[in-house]
Amino acid sequence: MADAQEIKQHFWKKLADSPFVMIGLEGDGQHSEPLTAQLDEDQVDTLFFFIGKDNRLASGGKAMVQFVAKGHDFFACLSGNARIDNDFAMIDKLWNKQVEAWFPGGKDDPNLALLRFDIDDAEMWETDMSLAGKVKMLFGGTIKSGDEGSHAKVGTTAA
Template sequence: MADANTDPRDLKTDLWKKMSTSPFVMVGPADGSTHSEPLTAQLDEDQVDTLFFFIGKDNRVAGKDKLMLQFVSKGHDYFACLSGRGQIANDRAQIDKLWNNQVEAWFPGGKEDPNLALLRVDIDSAELWETDMSLGGKLKMLFGGTIRSDEAGSHAKVGTTAENSPA
C-alpha cells in the first residue's frame, strides 16, 4: 500500500498474497448478533473480490447475508477489515477447485459430507492498514515515545473491484 492513489486491484492483489501465507480470518455477522469466529479462507486467484470458506451447514454465519471479516498478517504488520455479502454456494466445480487435505480433515465424509457447505463472501468494501515503520519508529513503539506519521505506515479504503460493480 503505497499511497491513496494506488489502484484498488493492486491493493486487493497484495491482500490476497498476504492471506495466502496465513489464510485465517475472523468472520461474523455485520450486525454483531453473535461473535466472530476464525475460519480458513480458500482463495481463488481468479476471483480477487470473493472469499470462500468450507463450513458446517449449522455454522453461525451460514444463514447470514451481511458479514464482517478481520485479517491480521502472519507478521502482524498488515491488517484488513472487509465487509461483504455471504451466501451458501455449493457449486460442485468450485468445491473441487478449492478442496484440499486440510479441509478434508474437518469433513471426514469428504466432498459428500452431509454437513459440508461452501460459504461464498463477495467483498463490498475493505479498509487496509500496513505498518511499514522505520527502525526508529519500531523502537519508539517498543519502548514508548511519539511516532511520527512518516513512521506509522499506510491506510487505504477500497471498494469492490468486481467487474460488474463500481470500484
Template sequence: MADVAKLKKDLWSKLAASPFVMVGLMDSAEHHIPLTAQLDEDQVDTMFFFIGKDNRLAQGGKAMIHFAAKGHDYFACLDGTARIDNDFAQVEKLWSPQVQAWFPGGKDDPNLALLRIDLDSAELWETDMSLSGKLKMLFGGKVKGDEVGSHAVVETTAEG
C-alpha cells in the first residue's frame, strides 16, 4: 500500500532539488516545453514559472506538468489551470539571479510574465525498490509490485 503522505512530501523535496519540468497546454497540439518551477512554500498546490509574454503557454488554460527526479527514482504528472499572475509581490518573492539571466530588463522587463498553475490533481510514482526486490532482479527472479515502490493518484499535493 502506498504511503501517500510520503509521496506528497517527496514530490516537493525532489522538485526543490531539481525543479526542471515539462509543461504544456492540454488543448494544444504543440509539444510540452522545459521550464524551471518556482516553488512557494506558502502556496499549496500551486507552481509558478517565469516565461515571456510571447511564450505559447501565456494564453493559459488546462495544463499538464511532467516531472522526473534527478535520480530517476520519482515521477509525477500534475494537471491544473494555467494563467498569468503578474502580482509584483509574487514576482519579487520568486525572483532569483537565474531568472535575471533570462530577463535582462529585470523585474520590469516588458516581456516578463509569471505563469501560475493551480493544481487540480496529480499522479505520483516513487521507485524505491526493496532489498528483496533488488536481490530478485540481480538473480533473475520475479519482482512483485509491492517490492518496486509506491504509486498514488491525489487531488491535492498538500502534505498531511
C-alpha cells in the first residue's frame, strides 16, 4: 500500500496524463460539469480552467472537483474555492491549441475567463489491488482490507 506522499505524487501524474474532471459549486443546486484542468507546476494545490464569462462557475465560491483516472485505478475528490483570476501572464502561460479551439478570439476573446481552483483538502483512492484480489473480485470472492488499495485524506496535494 502506498503512503499519503506517494498517493499525492500519483495523483498529479495521473491528472497530468488525463486532465479531465467534474467541477461544481457547492450549494448552488447545479450539477457539476466536465472541464479540462490546466496544470502549472509552479502553483501548489491549484488547478486552472479556461471558461466563458457566462459559465455557471464564473460566480466562484466553495467548489468540489471529482477526478477519475483514465485507467479507473485512481479516484480523487478535491474541496476548495473557485474564483476568476484573469492574470494575463498565467493565461499566456497556460494557453494551448485545445483552449484556442474553444475561444476563437484567442487570448483576447471577450468571453474568456481563467477560473482558479485552490485546493483546501482532498481525499484520494488508488486501486493497487494484487492479482489475487482482482481474481477474487472477478469471481465474487471476499476482498480483505489489505487487498483493496491505498487511501489518503490530505490537507495539501503538494508532493
